[in-house]
Amino acid sequence: MRYVIPEQIRRRFGEALRIDEPLAPHTSFRIGGPADLFIAARTRDDIADAVTAAEAAGLPWIVLGRCSNVLIHEDGIRGLVIRNDASSFTFDPRTGVVQCDSGARLPSVGAQTARAGLAGLEWAVGIPGSVGGGVVMNAGAHGGCIADVLAYAEILDHGQRSQYPAAALEHSYRVSRLQRERDLVVLGAEFHLTPCAPAECLARVQSFRRHRQETQPTDPGAGSIFRNPPQASAGALIDRAGLKGTRHGGALISPKHGNFIVNVDHATFADVVALIDVARTTVARQFGIDLHPEVEFLGPEGRLSLDEVHRL
Numbered sequence: 001m002r003y004v005i006p007e008q009i010r011r012r013f014g015e016a017l018r019i020d021e022p023l024a025p026h027t028s029f030r031i032g033g034p035a036d037l038f039i040a041a042r043t044r045d046d047i048a049d050a051v052t053a054a055e056a057a058g059l060p061w062i063v064l065g066r067c068s069n070v071l072i073h074e075d076g077i078r079g080l081v082i083r084n085d086a087s088s089f090t091f092d093p094r095t096g097v098v099q100c101d102s103g104a105r106l107p108s109v110g111a112q113t114a115r116a117g118l119a120g121l122e123w124a125v126g127i128p129g130s131v132g133g134g135v136v137m138n139a140g141a142h143g144g145c146i147a148d149v150l151a152y153a154e155i156l157d158h159g160q161r162s163q164y165p166a167a168a169l170e171h172s173y174r175v176s177r178l179q180r181e182r183d184l185v186v187l188g189a190e191f192h193l194t195p196c197a198p199a200e201c202l203a204r205v206q207s208f209r210r211h212r213q214e215t216q217p218t219d220p221g222a223g224s225i226f227r228n229p230p231q232a233s234a235g236a237l238i239d240r241a242g243l244k245g246t247r248h249g250g251a252l253i254s255p256k257h258g259n260f261i262v263n264v265d266h267a268t269f270a271d272v273v274a275l276i277d278v279a280r281t282t283v284a285r286q287f288g289i290d291l292h293p294e295v296e297f298l299g300p301e302g303r304l305s306l307d308e309v310h311r312l
């Protein structure tokens with residue numbers, strides 16, 4: 001632990017503040033070293049207060065959701081990690097308006113709104129992330145994505161809380177403005193769904209779940225490692241390159257889905273990066289296509305590009 005704990009954070013969070021918290025158990029990859037300081041934030045106010053106090057004290061901070069799209073280095077993360085457990089949501093089956101804290105789990109919101117006869121988030125049932133992570137990543141599947149149904153997000157920007165209409169977030173395929181402006185934190189989101197027969201919504205949920213069971217591995221991982229290049233599927237390219245089943249240390253390119261790298265036996269950050277490199281160089285050589293990671297890399301100083309990962 002390199003930092004003195006800011007008094008404002010100690011007073012506000014007391015016992016809830018953890019020191020040298022191992023991050024691996026919080027991640028879907030089950031990889032990653034400790035956070036110097038760690039808070040599980042239960043409300044939007046918790047998140048806002050933690051970020052504001054860290055900014056005032058000059059302490060580096062990062063907000064994480066369900067950690068289902070991150071690969072964290074064994075050296076962990078310096079400063080304050082705020083894990084978003086603000087997970088309430090409400091919806092009105094008559095109007096289709098869904099209001100979520102940003103830590104609400106996408107599968108819960110997708111399943112409960114579908115059961116209530118609201119169409120538009122059925123695709124989210126298989127995405128193990130938070131609403132906030134989904135808004136940042138413009139998460140999506142089965143032809144749907146966050147941008148299709150988002151009305152606005154409540155954003156924290158250097159102590160100011162305001163509502164950003166969806167258009168202001170500049171969503172495109174797995175991209176948003178929030179990936180460039182990392183000081184902005186999603187505190188909440190409002191979705192507008194369409195009333196529909198519950199049986200129809202639930203049939204879509206079942207078929208999406210079945211499709212995942214049939215096509216995707218269940219070992220620890222982060223879902224798709226690469227973004228799909230234009231007009232192509234990263235998984236299909238990796239499969240055609242003959243790389244399914246390639247192993248490095250405890251990490252494996254899933255034999256079930258080429259775009260999934262999974263942690264099968266105490267894989268390290270470097271094991272996963274080695275397979276990412278194999279997939280990128282092989283696909284570039286064979287097909288002349290550059291694959292770009294969808295998963296985010298986090299190291300001691302925060303987010304890293306793949307070039308920075310190679311220089312670690």
Ligand SMILES: Cc1cc2nc3c(=O)[nH]c(=O)nc-3n(C[C@H](O)[C@H](O)[C@H](O)COP(=O)(O)OP(=O)(O)OC[C@H]3O[C@@H](n4cnc5c(N)ncnc54)[C@H](O)[C@@H]3O)c2cc1C
Pocket residue numbers: 028062063064065066067068069070084102126127128129130131132133134135136137138139140141178184185186187221222223224296
């Ligand atoms: C088995 C599996 C299947 C998956 N399938 C899909 C899929 O079909 N489609 C898809 O799009 N994704 C998929 N994913 C990836 C992942 O679930 C999504 O990207 C999800 O949106 C990430 O949300 P999260 O809460 O886990 O974000 P995290 O991994 O916790 O964070 C991702 C990034 O967003 C930032 N962030 C998180 N919350 C906030 C916030 N409130 N405010 C500001 N920044 C924030 C973090 O700092 C980090 O930079 C899958 C993952 C797994 C493990």
